[in-house]
Amino acid sequence: MQGAMQTRCGASTIKAQAAAPSFVPFVPARISTVKCLGSTCRARRQQTGVARLTRAQAAATQEAATKSPPKKDTNEFMLQTLTLWLLKEEQEGRIDNELAVVLSSIAVACKQIASMVNRAGISNLTGLAGEQNISGEDQKKLDIVSNEVFSNCLRASGRTGVIASEEEDEPVAVEETYSGNYVVVFDPLDGSSNIDAGISTGSIFGVYAPSEECKVDDMDDPNKMMENCLLNTCQPGSALLTAGYCLYSSSTIFVLTTGKGVYGFTLDPLVGEFILSHDNVKVPESGKIYAFNEGNYAGWEKGLQDYMMSLKDPEKHGGKPYSARYIGSLVGDFHRTMLYGGIYGYPADKTNKTGKLRLLYECAPMSYIMEQAGGVGSTGQERVLDICPEKVHQRVPLFVGSPKEVEYLESFIKK
Numbered sequence: 001m002q003g004a005m006q007t008r009c010g011a012s013t014i015k016a017q018a019a020a021p022s023f024v025p026f027v028p029a030r031i032s033t034v035k036c037l038g039s040t041c042r043a044r045r046q047q048t049g050v051a052r053l054t055r056a057q058a059a060a061t062q063e064a065a066t067k068s069p070p071k072k073d074t075n076e077f078m079l080q081t082l083t084l085w086l087l088k089e090e091q092e093g094r095i096d097n098e099l100a101v102v103l104s105s106i107a108v109a110c111k112q113i114a115s116m117v118n119r120a121g122i123s124n125l126t127g128l129a130g131e132q133n134i135s136g137e138d139q140k141k142l143d144i145v146s147n148e149v150f151s152n153c154l155r156a157s158g159r160t161g162v163i164a165s166e167e168e169d170e171p172v173a174v175e176e177t178y179s180g181n182y183v184v185v186f187d188p189l190d191g192s193s194n195i196d197a198g199i200s201t202g203s204i205f206g207v208y209a210p211s212e213e214c215k216v217d218d219m220d221d222p223n224k225m226m227e228n229c230l231l232n233t234c235q236p237g238s239a240l241l242t243a244g245y246c247l248y249s250s251s252t253i254f255v256l257t258t259g260k261g262v263y264g265f266t267l268d269p270l271v272g273e274f275i276l277s278h279d280n281v282k283v284p285e286s287g288k289i290y291a292f293n294e295g296n297y298a299g300w301e302k303g304l305q306d307y308m309m310s311l312k313d314p315e316k317h318g319g320k321p322y323s324a325r326y327i328g329s330l331v332g333d334f335h336r337t338m339l340y341g342g343i344y345g346y347p348a349d350k351t352n353k354t355g356k357l358r359l360l361y362e363c364a365p366m367s368y369i370m371e372q373a374g375g376v377g378s379t380g381q382e383r384v385l386d387i388c389p390e391k392v393h394q395r396v397p398l399f400v401g402s403p404k405e406v407e408y409l410e411s412f413i414k415k
Helices: 002-019 038-067 082-091 097-118 141-157 192-197 216-220 222-233 294-299 302-311 330-340 359-372 403-413
Strands: 128-132 138-140 160-165 182-190 201-208 240-248 252-257 263-268 273-278 289-291 343-346 376-378 398-401
Touching: 082 097, 082 263, 082 273, 097 141, 097 182, 097 201, 097 240, 097 252, 138 141, 138 192, 141 160, 141 182, 141 192, 141 201, 160 222, 160 359, 182 192, 182 222, 182 359, 192 201, 201 330, 201 359, 240 330, 240 359, 252 273, 252 359, 289 330, 294 302, 302 403, 330 343, 330 359, 330 398, 343 403, 359 376, 359 398, 376 403, 398 403
Parallel strands: 160 182, 289 343
Antiparallel strands: 128 138, 182 201, 201 240, 240 252, 252 263, 263 273, 343 398, 376 398
């Protein structure tokens, strides 16, 4: 009986304790009075540290987000083609639809020429054609074919009014049925002497704004039309709307500027499109590489000879002289110079007293590209883009490359 009563009493006691509210006395959390034991204390400290670090990181992330816009998601399979790039340029107002069509037509011509260059050895396209161009140079078979390809693509675009080729005697007015407004100058295949050896070649082009000087209405009077076309074509390089070149080498690279930066597109043979591969190219401020045909050294002026000797003097350049790299193809040498820095030059000599490269088809477009990449284009005496051609096939000396390198050369020639 007594045991049962104790059991009941114990049960009631347990129930009373469960029903009674628990009381926990409040103790202020002072660091000096808190005592932690062993691993429990370390765990609490680590948790507190992580919480504080997380809050600090969140605050820093939020501050960075307010300062810079969020990055756009990129897709590794996204291809920025030349066509899409031209559409964006049109949306931003740097070119119009008409000019985009012209540039697309030039890109098509370059694809065709690239295919012919790659198959030249097995398609009977090597060797001389037995003719000479207006400059007295022997024409290769591919010179003639490339000129036809370029001309046909530009005519078919319906956006060109005048086309001028290095291989033609005079600029050509596009027929009335195809006529547009833009003036396009081009060298369809620069460095064609290298074709038989499989060395890099290229095409060069420049586009000038439409002009009222050469109207389709003048076609009833061929002499007047040709006179106006000549006036329309002979514009300084500073008036170029766009310029570019296409390099035919281990890969086919289409380089273009519309007046705001230089961009390169590599031809993907599987897709059949030019894909953006060189975004906003900038030439280095300096570079210890020079590309000159030193076989003409004896015919150069004294200042240029002194300049060349200074490049080879190790004591003047930190114990190491400049390196010589010369392909003999303007496009190939220019492309390397723009990417790696240095200087390319084709000066005047006793045989070619005004230089050998053409102002309209080669020097002006390439100088325009180099300046857009942050470099310099000079004749040694003046800026190439400031020269207004007096005739279509006018020649000038050319020095292009890194700003400091061209400045150094001018210090010898301008003495």
